[in-house]
Amino acid sequence: xxxxxxxVSPERRLASVEAxxxxxxxxxxxxxxxxxxxxxxxxxxxxxxxxxxSGGTDDYVVIGGFAEITASGVxxxxxxxxxxxxxxxxxxxxxxxxxxxxxxxAQETFKNEPGxxxxxxxxxxxxxxxxxxxxxxAAD
Amino acid sequence: xxxxxxxxxRIESVKSTRKITKAMQMVAAAKLRRAQDAAEAARPYTERxxxxxxxxxxxxxxxxxxxxxxxGTGSDxxxxxxxxxxxxxxxxGFNSNIAKLARQTAQKLLxxxxxxxxLTVGKKGRDAIKRDYGNHFVGHVDLTExxxxxxxxxxxxxxxxxxxxxxxxxxxATIFYARFENVVTQHxxxxxxxxxxxxxxxxxxxxxxxxxxxxxxILADLLPRGVATQIFAALLENAASEQGARQSAMDNATRxxxxxxxxLTIEFNRSRQAVITNxxxxxxxxxxxx
Numbered sequence: 001x002x003x004x005x006x007x008v009s010p011e012r013r014l015a016s017v018e019a020x021x022x023x024x025x026x027x028x029x030x031x032x033x034x035x036x037x038x039x040x041x042x043x044x045x046x047x048x049x050x051x052x053x054s055g056g057t058d059d060y061v062v063i064g065g066f067a068e069i070t071a072s073g074v075x076x077x078x079x080x081x082x083x084x085x086x087x088x089x090x091x092x093x094x095x096x097x098x099x100x101x102x103x104x105x106a107q108e109t110f111k112n113e114p115g116x117x118x119x120x121x122x123x124x125x126x127x128x129x130x131x132x133x134x135x136x137x138a139a140d
Numbered sequence: 141x142x143x144x145x146x147x148x149x150r151i152e153s154v155k156s157t158r159k160i161t162k163a164m165q166m167v168a169a170a171k172l173r174r175a176q177d178a179a180e181a182a183r184p185y186t187e188r189x190x191x192x193x194x195x196x197x198x199x200x201x202x203x204x205x206x207x208x209x210x211x212g213t214g215s216d217x218x219x220x221x222x223x224x225x226x227x228x229x230x231x232x233g234f235n236s237n238i239a240k241l242a243r244q245t246a247q248k249l250l251x252x253x254x255x256x257x258x259l260t261v262g263k264k265g266r267d268a269i270k271r272d273y274g275n276h277f278v279g280h281v282d283l284t285e286x287x288x289x290x291x292x293x294x295x296x297x298x299x300x301x302x303x304x305x306x307x308x309x310x311x312x313a314t315i316f317y318a319r320f321e322n323v324v325t326q327h328x329x330x331x332x333x334x335x336x337x338x339x340x341x342x343x344x345x346x347x348x349x350x351x352x353x354x355x356x357x358i359l360a361d362l363l364p365r366g367v368a369t370q371i372f373a374a375l376l377e378n379a380a381s382e383q384g385a386r387q388s389a390m391d392n393a394t395r396x397x398x399x400x401x402x403x404l405t406i407e408f409n410r411s412r413q414a415v416i417t418n419x420x421x422x423x424x425x426x427x428x429x430x
Contacts, residue, residue: 008188013181026352027361028352041349041352042351042358065365066358077189
């Protein structure tokens with residue numbers, strides 16, 4: 001009753017455990033992967049990924065990347081990933097600031113195309129929402 | 141013939157050179173281990189990423205709606221060469237080998253009548269290419285202040301490259317770096333990153349995935365990240381190669397210095413003996429003359 005869970009970022013492998021369930025912040029909404037899940041590839045939105053395994057639950061903050069789900073395993077390739085406890089207010093502020101800047105640039109460069117601007121706005125909103133999940137608030 | 145004092149001074153100076161090269165070799169060895177660990181740690185990500193991308197790309201490659209990063213602009217007129225070298229010298233042929241490969245490629249492309257643009261990463265490569273192709277430079281990324289290359293550095297370079305691609309500044313991008321094989325061998329390598337190329341997955345028994353949001357959206361989201369991933373992998377290989385090359389270069393230098401000290405010491409002893417013999421002859425012949 002377990003799936004092999006791997007969480008890797010470009011710089012290191014963060015986790016490799018036997019998990020019973022993995023909650024993934026997918027681009028189209030959260031999904032929970034358990035054993036026997038249909039093979040799926042989904043992109044990630046900034047959010048909190050929780051892994052339930054025999055030793056308890058681990059939470060990670062993930063930004064960008066994608067998850068590959070098969071019947072027997074879940075691999076998450078996140079562009080940036082950190083254990084929830086390691087995220088400080090300062091880092092979170094940095095992330096939100098980055099998203100805000102990206103939003104501002106998108107507004108400027110794509111004045112007449114709503115697509116990229118909406119994407120950037122969603123990214124920013126997601127980023128701020130992450131704060132709610134980990135108990136930090138975005139500074140203005 | 142140099143005097144005894146001169147010889148003594150030279151021996152001292154070569155000895156201190158040997159101390160320096162020895163120290164540099166040991167530092168390079170320690171840094172190499174760290175660089176290799178970093179490259180090792182990045183491998184799972186790159187491998188999984190490329191596997192998934194290869195699957196996605198083979199599905200989308202044929203369709204006319206495929207993103208430009210995958211299918212290309214339809215032309216191969218303008219080439220961007222991203223030459224990645226070290227910021228520092230004293231590492232054997234590392235920098236010059238990469239620069240040489242880049243120069244050869246540039247020469248070939250120019251002979252074919254293509255336009256060549258060069259983006260340099262790392263000061264040493266820039267200096268090496270400047271003389272021949274300085275007028276093709278379009279930019280430079282300075283990593284002097286960076287102690288350990290991180291993914292963020294790769295992202296910055298990728299952003300620069302992608303920005304130029306979106307602006308239509310080039311059709312094909314190739315990165316130049318040295319692939320690390322072992323301490324004595326590093327292969328200068330050219331790798332095309334735009335349009336993206338993926339190795340065909342073997343076996344062909346691929347799982348049918350559900351894609352969320354959609355296959356095209358995922359591909360469009362991941363292709364730019366793929367550029368960053370490939371640049372990051374190349375930067376890490378480069379870092380390991382640089383330290384490997386420096387370690388073997390400094391090892392050679394240390395050994396050469398050792399040989400030189402031996403030779404100079406023999407010469408020193410011989411001259412000293414010659415001086416003594418000379419003095420003895422003078423005394424003896426002086427005594428005999430009496």
